[in-house]
Amino acid sequence: MSVVKLNTLTSVVEEKTGVLVSHCYQCGKCSAGCPVATEMDYSPSLILRMLQTNNSLLSEKVLRSYSIWLCLSCETCFCRCPMDIEIPLVMDYLRQESVARKMVNPKARKIVAAHKAFLSSIQHTGRLYEVGMLAEFKIKTLDFSDISLAPFMFMKGKLHLLPKRVKDLKSIRKIFSKTKNLKP
Amino acid sequence: MARIGVFICHCGENIGATVDCAKVAELSSRLEGVTYSVDYKYMCSDPGQTLIKKTIKEQNLTGVVVAACSPRMHEPTFRKACSEAGVNPYMVEMANIREHCSWVHDKGEATTQKAVDLVHMMVEKVKNNKPLQSIKVPVKKAALILGGGIAGIQTSLDIANAGHKVILVEREPSIGGHMSQLSETFPTLDCSQCILTPRMVEVAQNPNIELISYAELESLEGFIGNFKAKIRKKARSVDEKACTGCGLCTTKCPSRKIPSEFNENMGYRTAIYVPFPQAVPNKPVIDRENCTYYKIGKCKICEIVCPTKAIRFDQEDEIIEKEVGAIVLATGFNVLGTDFFPEYGYGKYKDVITGLQFERLASASGPTLGDIRRPSDGKIPEKIVFIACAGSRDPAKGIEYCSKICCMYTAKHAMLYKHKVPNGDASIFYMDIRAAGKMYEEFVRRAITEDEVHYIRGRVSRVYEKNGKLIVKGADTLLGGMPVEIEADMVVLATAGVASQGAEALAQKIHVSYDTHKFFTEAHPKLRPVETNTAGIFLAGACHAPKDIPESVSMASGAASKVIGLFSKSEMTREPLIAIVNRSAPPVYSSCAGCFLCISACPYQAIEKEELKDHRGKIMKTVAKVNPGLCQGCGTCVAFCRSNSIDIQGYSNEQVFAEIAALLNNDTV
């Protein structure tokens, strides 16, 4: 006896992550503990509530929200949730969905850029090449605010000019090709 | 030749929607021995029962099968109906085609076929049934009440006032239970002790009530109407008859720094102590763990000062045996501590307390004489935060159920605080306000509107201490989950109500069933709320589930009326579903070989040896004999018997074999 599910964002989230949004009874404990809730446009509990409504307009608001990108994956919400709802997993999925549907919140540009720069660096060297990563990030975002840090980092020997590569780069490329990589 | 009638019930849609009842009736009519079969919307209804009675007479049936709900629900109903129409009630069986069929399978051929099979099974069983006469047993008209909280007190008084003997057993040195710890009670705000203590005194003075305090049930034997209870009366180290309760000993006792259980460890007591001034009985107890004499062998100051020489250091536990006809469980509940909640400080912050501790602070007889003061430094809190559902509705860290009483007592706590500290600031973090009860909602509204208690809908994520303040990080979900941070002086957790410790052990000792949370289970969730599945044992109060005072009291009176009903006859009838050892004419007398394995198997000592004599009185054979008064019909002996000489009425070998054969050979229908 299987119930036919609407193909809403909510049902997809529940299917892909295995997290049951419907279990949330809106106690708000996640929002209470979230370190960045004050910066968010919608608090974690509100995001879950919006998903619960199964309403397409609200679903789009969720995907366009800044909140999903502000989430630090610090897991505080999950470890205190009385209903054991793994919110960070939901956030992960929503982020990927919002990129896929080109709905990334403008304020999150820098964050996404940083993530992408990071991944492309790995794709090319197998390891994080900080200089390359920073450079790409700075160029993409035209944000040179704390470029001043770099010289210090060199002085402290914290930055290598040349990347340290993984020898067997093929395997890395392979991994990227096999895991439907999003264009960096 | 058997003439069996089969009656198929639709139970409205419950069965009718999934099982093709007409077809079941049609197919069963083809079964050998079935003379009549019919389906009907509601068999248990009055017309339904009349239909059965009418058919019995018209078809002069010898046996009846009713295919409907679980026999645990309506077997008595139909057996009664049939016996009124002249069929022996034990010639009636029920096929469970609702709980075990229509409700658990989807509509379809297979489900209908299963219903037919279940009917077939019962038809074959009935063919092997024998008419039986119910057994009469005497009833001992005395009741044993376990637990002397408000529920136990109410039950005892009701039964005693109906003129029956009552033995009230209380684990603690005094009766009164949790209610005696409360300050005021919702929704009337009248003082708990003022309404409770008179009842406690009544108990002490009622000639029909024998109060055994500081005691626990050791063991229980027997069955409804005829229980034998052993009660362990713990050594008080005080001769209760000699002691006048003058209290001199407690004032002179040198070890004074023992945390007081009655004050939820917020006050101190002495080693020889009375839990609280209005205790009943008002006789002290020596707490041997903490008494200097028992620890190092000297002191005995209490003995020296006692004017009536009532101290008995050598006193030992005493086992008291009682015969009772009924038992009422009123063992109450417990509240969780603060230490199981990591995010609220693992119990390391002194000023994070439980609701029950707050009751003691607010109580005029409490450690602070009614002032609300912080346990840490005795300051009066200017900002206080109450956290509802601290453990309740929290499958992750607490329990999934709602503790029911917290919404109300938290509102009350906030009110009491505001009355005592008018300029203070009280906030309550809640998820829902469950105030269903007479004048309850009004009470909560009063807290919000008149006493200006801030209700914030949201749960608290964390509490931590900083510069003597408790930082409470919560959220307001009505503002979209906006974080709310409060610097409080004191935090009160409405911790969950859970089963009292030892509940599981007790349940196992007396064989009543209990749920996953160790609360005792009632016989039927709706129709038999104060009975257990064990005949003669009843439930009162919070040992069944968290309850407030009025609910506990009404449940207590309910249980009492059940007991009084049982005691209204001097003997009661029991189902004859018991074991019997076969007998036959000389020279065999019985196939029993006299190995008496059955005696060792019987949990009720219901089997004894019997000497069979010939007409000259010469002993021919010694065989087993079942005492029908004691046998409970578990049938363990039957499975043990190697010579098939002992069998159990209603579940005989013939009946079971017939059932098995019927179930597995459904090709006939």
Add this chain to the structure above:
Amino acid sequence: MKLAVYPGCSLNGSAREYYESVSIVLEKLNIEYSEVPDWNCCGATAAHNLNKELSLVLPSRIIAAAENDGNEELLVPCAACFNRLKTVQRNICQNKEVKAKVSSSLDQNISATIQIHNIVEFIRDNILQKKDVEFIKPLHKKVACYYGCLLVRPHSVVEFDRMEDPQIMEQIMVKIGAEPIDWAYKTECCGAGFTISNAEIVAKLSAKILEDAIDRGAEMLIVACPMCHANLDMRRPMIEKILKKEVKIPVLYLTQAIGLALGIDAGKLGLKRHFVPVLNI
């Protein structure tokens, strides 16, 4: 038991002093180990934010490499990498589909049965009981042990003791002669992956942490995560702006503190690489 260490990218770059101190402390404790051969990045926050599958496969390659090299134990000093590796291991062991997916992407069947340790519990198990280790220079300091998120959460994955108020670092600190303080921010988030992408938030959160530590009289912070260190150490200028005061409290890696107590020279422990000078030790 053959032990491998997975340093991860930070410990090779911005947090090299952490690796330096880890290596030298392990040496001092006579614990033999080898680096995971030809290791790659675990994908960090970026991967599980943008590409779930990638975030599963990258760490598996590391686990596989360690296992293929015949190791039974894997020490991961970086809390972030540790968390990723543990998460993936749990996924592989509990979910057949994941296991299949990962194996195909790696062209090999991965068992993922290797024991993965974080630095804190590893040090506890190898120091607290040991009699022969000598702390010739007890660290007579009031220290605030900062665990952050990834070491202790989620409990179901990392199974760290007492997630709301862990005590293991404190036990270690007592052992090396320091005095751990009781404070409120030991498991609050510092801003983690936003180090470069959202410095404002990092500064805000890190400021709260440092403030509480200072208010309660801590003389230094002890951490076990390169990201936490970067945020608490490198972001000082912004933090000082927020708190409107100088904040000079140094931030040491757990292994650096232990190293000092073992009498190892500050330079060898990479203490000179910190932005906030570690004075008078």
Add this chain to the structure above:
Amino acid sequence: MEFEPKIVAFVCNWCTYAGADLTGTSRIKYSNDVKIIRFPCTGRIDFMYLLKAFAEGADGIIVSGCHPNDCHYTSGNFHARRRWMVFEGLLNFIGIDSRRIVFSWISAAEGAKWAELVNKTVKSIQELGPYTQYQKVAGTFKKEVTNG
């Protein structure tokens, strides 16, 4: 189509039977290949019944009663367990596949567990396939046990 095993469940009236009632009250669906025979107590169950059931064509059997210590009659379930230990050895000895008999404790509160047990058993019996071997020898058996 898949083979539908015939499975008989011998259950105690106080725990498992009530538990199965609860499964119904909570409307939890389960396979209809299992049919229940009600006993006052698992202690009542003479293991001859199991042989009888196999003889009559059962493919699998469930025996279920109260959890240890919860027996309505103090110790019936313990007797049943002890007897089962002995009996299992006998079964293996005479070559009856004891995997076809599932022993379990299910309380009156465990409705969901009953549904689980049924479905699990049906699945495992389906894997074992129909049980015909024993019925061959059973003819003689029937006579012997039913004369009791």
